[in-house]
Amino acid sequence: MIRLNKIYLLFFTLVFSSISLFSQTDGYVGDAVSGEKLWVSNNCGSCHQVYKKAVGPALKGVQDRHSVEWIVKWVRNNEALRKSGDAEALAIYEEYAGAAMNLFPNLTAPNIIDILAYIESVPDPATAVAAGPAAQGPAKKDNTTVFFLLTLVVIFAIIYLLLGKVKKSLLRSVMEKEAGTEDAFAPKGIAKYLPSSWASMNPVILSLSVTTIIGLFGFSFLYWFGMNKIGVQQGYAPTQPIAYSHALHAGELKIDCKYCHSTVEVSKSASIPSLNTCMNCHKGVQASEKYGGETSPEIKKIYAALDYDPERPAGKEFGNNPKPIRWVRIHNLPDHAYFNHSQHVKVAGLECQQCHGPIEKMEVVQQWSTLQMGWCIDCHRNRGVDTDNNNYYEALHAKAKADLKENGNQSKFYGPDGNVKITPAMNGGLECAKCHY
Ligand code: HEC
Ligand code: HEC
Ligand code: HEC
Ligand code: HEC
Numbered sequence: 001m002i003r004l005n006k007i008y009l010l011f012f013t014l015v016f017s018s019i020s021l022f023s024q025t026d027g028y029v030g031d032a033v034s035g036e037k038l039w040v041s042n043n044c045g046s047c048h049q050v051y052k053k054a055v056g057p058a059l060k061g062v063q064d065r066h067s068v069e070w071i072v073k074w075v076r077n078n079e080a081l082r083k084s085g086d087a088e089a090l091a092i093y094e095e096y097a098g099a100a101m102n103l104f105p106n107l108t109a110p111n112i113i114d115i116l117a118y119i120e121s122v123p124d125p126a127t128a129v130a131a132g133p134a135a136q137g138p139a140k141k142d143n144t145t146v147f148f149l150l151t152l153v154v155i156f157a158i159i160y161l162l163l164g165k166v167k168k169s170l171l172r173s174v175m176e177k178e179a180g181t182e183d184a185f186a187p188k189g190i191a192k193y194l195p196s197s198w199a200s201m202n203p204v205i206l207s208l209s210v211t212t213i214i215g216l217f218g219f220s221f222l223y224w225f226g227m228n229k230i231g232v233q234q235g236y237a238p239t240q241p242i243a244y245s246h247a248l249h250a251g252e253l254k255i256d257c258k259y260c261h262s263t264v265e266v267s268k269s270a271s272i273p274s275l276n277t278c279m280n281c282h283k284g285v286q287a288s289e290k291y292g293g294e295t296s297p298e299i300k301k302i303y304a305a306l307d308y309d310p311e312r313p314a315g316k317e318f319g320n321n322p323k324p325i326r327w328v329r330i331h332n333l334p335d336h337a338y339f340n341h342s343q344h345v346k347v348a349g350l351e352c353q354q355c356h357g358p359i360e361k362m363e364v365v366q367q368w369s370t371l372q373m374g375w376c377i378d379c380h381r382n383r384g385v386d387t388d389n390n391n392y393y394e395a396l397h398a399k400a401k402a403d404l405k406e407n408g409n410q411s412k413f414y415g416p417d418g419n420v421k422i423t424p425a426m427n428g429g430l431e432c433a434k435c436h437y
């Protein structure tokens with residue numbers, strides 16, 4: 001902190017010493033606190049904002065555009081400055097044709113330098129927003145590696161202890177043969193609690209069986225762990241950079257999922273909508289009621305990301321500095337697995353909710369299913385496909401009808417209700433290559 005303060009001090013000293021070089025007020029360093037009071041009492045804010053264009057220009061960085069001397073003259077009496085034929089004054093006046101700034105002859109040069117210091121001290125709301133998503137970081141910590149290492153440490157510790165025991169019994173039998181003393185090898189420490197009969201066992205068999213038991217235990221645990229825990233993210237619900245709610249948009253407002261996830265019927269991926277899709281409504285809907293007439297801070301994030309400002313002149317509301325919003329990805333199969341939305345939504349006619357759960361009730365999306373291989377296979381084994389409305393299954397359907405006629409309820413196509421039942425499994429839905437690259 002101390003170092004940081006020194007850097008700021010140095011920075012401001014540099015800025016203001018360079019200001020004073022060019023100004024008539026040599027040596028005066030602006031005071032942001034008094035500047036803020038002057039800004040308020042002189043109503044600069046009724047026409048200016050620091051970062052946004054309002055009636056007058058945004059004043060951030062005004063010292064880069066003009067010398068302090070010029071700014072002092074301008075604020076005290078911009079009319080006189082214009083009449084003197086000053087090019088800068090005429091240019092800015094022309095740019096804001098139709099609006100003229102008041103005269104402030106009451107303000108002294110130090111007053112105006114205070115105001116400039118205040119302007120410099122106002123933080124940029126846009127960078128605060130941009131820092132938001134990055135600062136969130138990964139919302140869910142992945143502890144799997146730690147668990148893994150801990151398990152390994154425990155297993156090795158047990159092996160180490162038991163091998164120590166084995167080594168002792170080996171030594172003891174050797175010593176006994178050579179008529180050594182028993183006592184020196186009386187069990188100590190943890191070894192006291194191990195069955196004493198172990199000591200009389202054949203050490204080779206003992207060590208082999210101990211290693212096997214531990215090995216089997218450890219392996220099956222690691223296997224179970226690897227299969228069921230690593231990479232399984234069921235319930236994963238990270239905080240998103242904008243508090244966008246499916247419960248509101250898809251639930252209450254009943255916007256069709258496909259309005260936003262527009263590729264879900266035609267492609268592998270469902271796609272996440274661009275913010276321009278949101279702007280179809282949110283140019284107008286600013287959700288300002290809750291915020292006393294101010295645009296909702298969450299909607300402001302959309303505007304900031306698109307560099308959109310409703311107060312800019314018509315046709316110029318979108319600036320040139322859009323920054324993409326980084327939604328945190330929730331569902332994510334490993335690279336070796338292939339999943340295709342159009343196949344399931346269009347061909348199979350499945351509802352989104354069958355796999356994603358009640359999204360229309362979720363404030364924050366969470367991963368509803370395990371997305372494990374067993375989950376895919378279960379559904380492929382059990383779920384019937386709609387053969388009537390889909391000529392993709394015509395040949396299979398004909399075969400099934402014939403088989404059903406011949407074998408009755410012995411047919412593999414016999415469904416519980418006596419009708420044909422064709423599952424994706426019967427149509428190759430269990431073939432490794434269909435789901436794996
Ligand atoms: C009634 C509205 C109004 C008020 C109040 C006002 N200004 Fe201005 N200001 C303007 C307008 C409009 C311009 C653009 C030039 C023009 O059209 O005169 C401007 C221009 C400026 C500029 C030049 C900016 C540039 O980018 O070239 C500065 C500096 C400035 N104002 C500072 C102030 C300060 C400091 C205060 C408060 C003490 C203040 N203004 C109060 C309307 C206002
Ligand atoms: C107004 C636009 C909009 C509508 C309508 C909408 N979504 Fe979304 N959806 C989004 C946005 C934006 C995200 C990314 C942010 C998030 O996860 O909340 C998203 C994320 C998702 C995700 C998680 C994506 C991932 O990262 O894995 C799923 C699943 C999803 N939506 C399903 C649905 C379903 C099902 C419906 C219809 C019931 C629906 N969405 C309606 C905009 C929409
Ligand atoms: C079909 C119109 C429509 C679309 C498209 C739409 N919204 Fe909305 N949104 C609304 C309405 C209506 C509200 C409720 C406004 C209110 O409460 O006053 C709202 C509210 C919100 C809010 C809550 C604001 C608050 O602070 O309460 C957020 C955040 C939001 N939308 C984000 C988004 C995002 C992000 C997208 C694009 C993925 C999007 N919206 C797309 C109509 C829409
Ligand atoms: C058969 C199950 C299933 C159905 C039905 C389904 N999804 Fe998905 N969805 C998935 C899987 C699996 C993933 C992960 C895909 C990946 O990582 O490649 C996913 C991912 C997503 C994503 C994240 C972006 C992407 O494409 O990877 C969105 C958004 C999404 N689904 C929306 C929808 C919507 C909207 C519907 C309904 C129109 C729907 N899903 C129907 C299984 C399904």
Ligand code: HEC
Binds near residue numbers: 337372384427429
């Ligand atoms: C809720 C049920 C359900 C789940 C869960 C599901 N599927 Fe399917 N899947 C179907 C149905 C129904 C079909 C038949 C539609 C078709 O033939 O294209 C199908 C077809 C397929 C096909 C095409 C098979 C063919 O006949 O060519 C592939 C590949 C596939 N699914 C992959 C997956 C993967 C990968 C997952 C898991 C991530 C998954 N599915 C999860 C229901 C499901």
Ligand code: HEC
Binds near residue numbers: 227334435
């Ligand atoms: C219906 C689609 C589907 C079929 C058919 C399928 N797999 Fe998978 N498989 C998956 C998915 C999805 C995953 C990723 C699961 C996960 O991340 O847990 C996976 C993961 C795996 C893994 C990695 C281990 C794991 O659980 O992460 C292996 C190995 C594997 N599959 C082998 C096979 C073999 C061999 C076959 C053929 C007998 C096969 N798969 C058929 C969908 C399928």
